[in-house]
Every structure is written in structure tokens, then in C-alpha cells.
Amino acid sequence: MCNRKKIRTQHGLLPSPRAPFRHKGEGAGGEGLARKKQHGFSLILVLFLLVVVSMLVVAMARLNSGGQQAVSQEILSVRAFWAAESGAQAMAMRTFLIDGAVPIACPADFSINFPAAATGLNGCAANVSCQVVSAAGRTVFTVSSIGTCDGGTERSSRRIDVALRAL
Numbered sequence: 269m270c271n272r273k274k275i276r277t278q279h280g281l282l283p284s285p286r287a288p289f290r291h292k293g294e295g296a297g298g299e300g301l302a303r304k305k306q307h308g309f310s311l312i313l314v315l316f317l318l319v320v321v322s323m324l325v326v327a328m329a330r331l332n333s334g335g336q337q338a339v340s341q342e343i344l345s346v347r348a349f350w351a352a353e354s355g356a357q358a359m360a361m362r363t364f365l366i367d368g369a370v371p372i373a374c375p376a377d378f379s380i381n382f383p384a385a386a387t388g389l390n391g392c393a394a395n396v397s398c399q400v401v402s403a404a405g406r407t408v409f410t411v412s413s414i415g416t417c418d419g420g421t422e423r424s425s426r427r428i429d430v431a432l433r434a435l
Contacts, residue, residue, distance in 0.1 A: 340419065340422065341422055341424065344417050344419045344422055344423075344424040345424045345426060347388060347389060347392055347415075347417045347424070348392065348415040348416055348417040348424040348425055348426040349415060349426040349428075350388065350389060350392075350415070351380075351382065351389050351392040351393065351394045351415030351416070351417060351426075352394055352413045352414060352415030352426045352427060352428040353413070353415070353428060354380065354382075354389070354394060354415070355380055355394025355395070355396040355413035355414075355415060355428075356396065356411050356413040356428050356430045358378075358380060358394075358396065359375065359378075359396045359398055359411045359413065359430075360411065360430070360432055362375040363375055363398065363409050363411075363432060364432065364434065370407075370434045371407075371409070371434070372400075372407065373400060374398030374399065374400055374409055375398065377395075377396060377397040377398065378396055379393060379394065379395045379396070380393060380394045380396070381393045382394075389417075391417055391418050391419065392415060392416065392417040392418075393415070393416055393417075394413055394414065394415045394416075395413070395414045395416075396411065396412070396413045396414075397411070397412050397413075398410065398411050398412075399412075406433060407433065407434070408431050408432070408433045409431070409432040409433065410429065410430075410431055410432075411429070411430045411431075411432060412427065412428075412429050412430075413427070413428045413429075413430070414426070414427045414428075415427075415428070
């Protein structure tokens with residue numbers, strides 16, 4: 269333990285206050301066993317910090333990648349919604365013509381493939397169908413429009429159902 273002289277007191281043995289304190293193996297140069305044990309500590313600390321920082325970088329990269337995929341899918345979904353909305357509006361225009369005549373039947377079902385020039389909807393399509401329902405002397409046209417958009421590896425589809433009737 270230590271090479272200090274011990275003084276006998278009524279409470280037991282205590283080290284002498286005048287004796288110099290030295291660890292075992294400590295020589296005249298002052299380099300002791302405790303100091304020798306610390307030589308590799310900084311290397312271990314640096315390696316540990318390097319591993320922790322690397323793990324944080326990898327985790328942040330994964331979060332960023334997942335966030336980009338979520339944003340991409342959300343944009344594709346919004347584009348599919350607007351493709352379906354455009355198809356429903358096109359069916360409404362074909363059903364209720366500008367001349368003001370009240371229609372008695374649905375126009376034929378159709379599809380719209382949006383051209384590349386359609387800046388927001390390129391790569392999208394809308395499939396539109398219509399059914400007539402008569403109740404209580406009123407004719408209601410139920411329009412169903414399904415918009416789909418391809419984004420390379422991802423695909424999104426949205427459906428809109430609209431009920432139309434003459435005023």
C-alpha cells in the first residue's frame with residue numbers, strides 16, 4: 269500500500285504526518301504505478317468517442333433517408349389526389365353541358381392519361397366512371413374518379429366520389 273511510518277493512537281494506527289507519501293514502485297523520478305496505468309487511457313477514450321460519433325452519424329443518415337422517402341410519397345399522393353379531382357371535374361363537365369339541359373344518363377366511362385406537358389400531373393392518370401341514381405323524383409349522378417401516379421419505384425392512388433345533381 270504505502271511506505272509511510274505508522275503512529276499508534278488510541279483509535280488505531282495512523283500514518284505519520286511527517287513521513288513522505290509514496291506509492292509502491294515510485295522512485296526518485298516521481299513516476300508511479302498510477303501514472304503508468306494511465307498511458308493507454310487517452311487512446312481508449314478517443315476510440316470510444318470515435319465509435320459513438322460514428323453511430324450518431326449513421327443514425328442521422330438513416331433518419332434523413334426515411335424522411336426523404338416520406339416526403340416523396342406524400343408528394344406523389346397529393347399528385348394522385350389532383351389527378352382524381354381533375355377526372356371528376358371532367359366528368360362533371362361532360363354530364364352537365366353548358367347549354368343548361370338536364371341530363372338523363374351518364375356519359376361513357378373514360379380515362380385520362382396526363383401528358384408530360386402537364387407539369388404537375390405528368391406520369392399520372394385518372395379512371396372515371398359514373399352511375400345514375402333516381403330517388404324521390406331527383407336524378408343524382410355518382411361519379412367515381414381514381415387518380416394514380418407513378419414515381420419510378422413508388423406508386424400512389426387516390427379515389428374521389430362525387431354526387432352531382434341538377435339545380
